Amino acid sequence: MVLSRFWLAIFVSSIVFIVGGLFTSYNYSIDYVLNGKKGDPMQVDEQYLQNLPAFIQDSIQKSPEKTFVLNQVTSDADTTYVYKNQSVKIYSGVQASDGLLPTCKSSLFDIILPLIAYLAFFCGLMELLIISGAAERLATKLSPAFSKVFPSVPKNHESISYMTLNFAANFLGLDSAATPFGLKAMQSLQEINPDKDKASDAQIMFMCLHAAGLTLIPTSIIGYRAAENAANPADVMLPCIITSFIGTIAAFILVGIKQRINFKSASLVVALMTVIGGIVGLLFYVNSLDLIGKNHFTSNLSGLMLVFIIGFTLVFSFINEKKFVASKTTIFDAFVTGANNGLQTGVKIFPYVLGMLVAISLFRNSGLFEMITHGISFVFSHMGVAKEITDSLPVAMLRPFSSGGSRGFMIDAMRTYGPDSFTGRLSCIFQCSAETTFYVIAVYFGSVNIKNTRYTLGMMLLVDLICVITAVLVASWFF
Known part of the structure; x- marks a missing residue:
């Protein structure tokens, strides 16, 4: 309900602003809103x-x-x-963003079709994980910790393995793999949801942890900084990890308080300390490398892990081929079945993605977003906030709406102020340490036809805000 009203508010306010601008000579024409392209x-x-x-x-x-x-x-x-x-x-x-009609076209060709391809491939792999028994084994290993975070999820439930793979993919910067794993997790959680129209506690917890975007290797950010000739493209890696980790902990605590989770559980504390220890260990290792070593490590770890996941799935399936025979299928046929399910999921979520992206297109092209951004920057500047911070705020403000839009602001900030400036670095941390909240909600809840998202949107936006504040503090500490 909240998301629906917010979506309507964006549409109506943007249209009113566009039409009002035409009659007040603020806009000469509104054709760009319908047919214009970004950069025209x-x-x-x-x-x-x-x-x-x-x-x-x-x-x-x-x-x-x-x-x-x-x-x-x-x-x-x-x-x-x-x-x-x-x-x-x-x-x-x-023009700040594609118009309504080009957005409809790009939503299909630039977003949905690639997403369907990723979904088909990784859902095919997940079908192999299910039939081979790998998913069940992973769920069994992680159930003691996950049962405390997701108390409504049955022990050894398959959704545990999907959520684990989603978190791992996000952790390693594997966006193409994270979304299929996440959608599969939502579908699996929906099977045990007693009210199919309303988001369950487990689904909300999963979404909010996902929103914090815990990342170890921000490969795309490092790539963009390298393209802008930063002296050390990987120098924002540690601030990104710290910011996203604090955001993840904040999401867990806030949602946990709302859902009355027992934070004193020994297994939960052990799991949390294990994650912290792993992150600290990797940080020490990365910091021990020289510049070339860091670049080589960060550019290869994510890809190596993805290749490992694919290779492990295929080898494990071959070793357990008898289970496929018992299910009256073969490894390849099982992959095709899973890929087909991924294809259907992609088609199902297209209307949700389209509706959200078109609203964001109107919002940006109307000039309303720019006015709000300038207004907030003006207020913060008169509150004594440094100009270097206010100059990077557009990235933080647009990030929940559009990853591509915020990425554009990030690149512009690096080109305008320099990739090694405080503004350029802070913009990169903003981009890395938060999620495209409205897009993610539309995709994930749309895939399972959830109508009532309850407090998900408010909690995810609060997590985004915590990540923004943390990013400013961490960037000020490092740079």
Whole structure:
């Protein structure tokens, strides 16, 4: 209910702002909202040539392309005058996001189709894990700890193995594998959900832990920093790990208090200390490497682990081939069956993804998001918050809505202020240590037809806020 109302609020407020801007001359045209593409120049006016200043008229007439660019400054959008068909069209700035119709198209071709491919492959592997008995064994090993975090989940339930694989994939930066594992976990949890229209406690806990985005190897962030010629692309790795870990602990505590979880359980404490010990050990190892060693380690660990998961699944399935025979199938046929289930899941979640992305497109193109961002930055700057922090806030604000949008702000911050500036580094930490909350809720709950998400949205946004505050403190400590 909360998500639905928030979605409606985004739509209605954006439309009102767009239409109001047209009648108040804030917008010259609203066609860009429907058909424009990200990065396209924005038309702000149209004039007859003779109505323009004389120096602009002369410049246009002397130009072979009948075009004149004014105030060409690398840090600002140019104002461009284009003479065509007896009038001069004036452009300034670029479009923040794809329009409604291009968003519909890109949602299918750039998001859903790749996602369906990932789902098909990894759901095929998960079918092998189920029939071979690997998932059951993993669940049995982890049940003592998971039964304390998810008390409503039966002992040795298959959802435990799926959640473990999802957390592990996120931990290693394997986004393509994390989503299929997570969707399978949600579907498995839905089977034991007594109220199919309402999110269960276990589903909410899983979503909030997922939202914290505990990451060990932020491979994509390191790659973007390397592309922007950072002196040490991996220098934000430790702050990203600390921030996401604190966010994960905060999510567990907050949701645990809400769900009355027993925090004094010995098995829970042991599991938590084991995770902390593993992270600290890896941090010590990574910090002991030189720059080239760090780059080599971080660029290969995630890929190596993914290859290991695939190889282990296939080898374990071959060793336990008798179980496939007992199930009247073969290893390959079981993979195909799982892949087909992944395909159906991808088709099922498409409307949820489409609805959310279109709303975000309107929100960004309306100018309302930019106005809110500037307003918040203005307030924080007058509260004494350093400019280096306020300059990076757009990344933190857009992250819950759009990963691609916040990534664009992150890259822009590095290019504008430098990848080794405080703003550039903080923007990277913001991008790494939070989740695309609204997209994730739409995908995960949409895959199991959950109508009432209860307190999930509020709790996930609170976790995002904690990650933002932690990121600022950690970045200030390190840099």
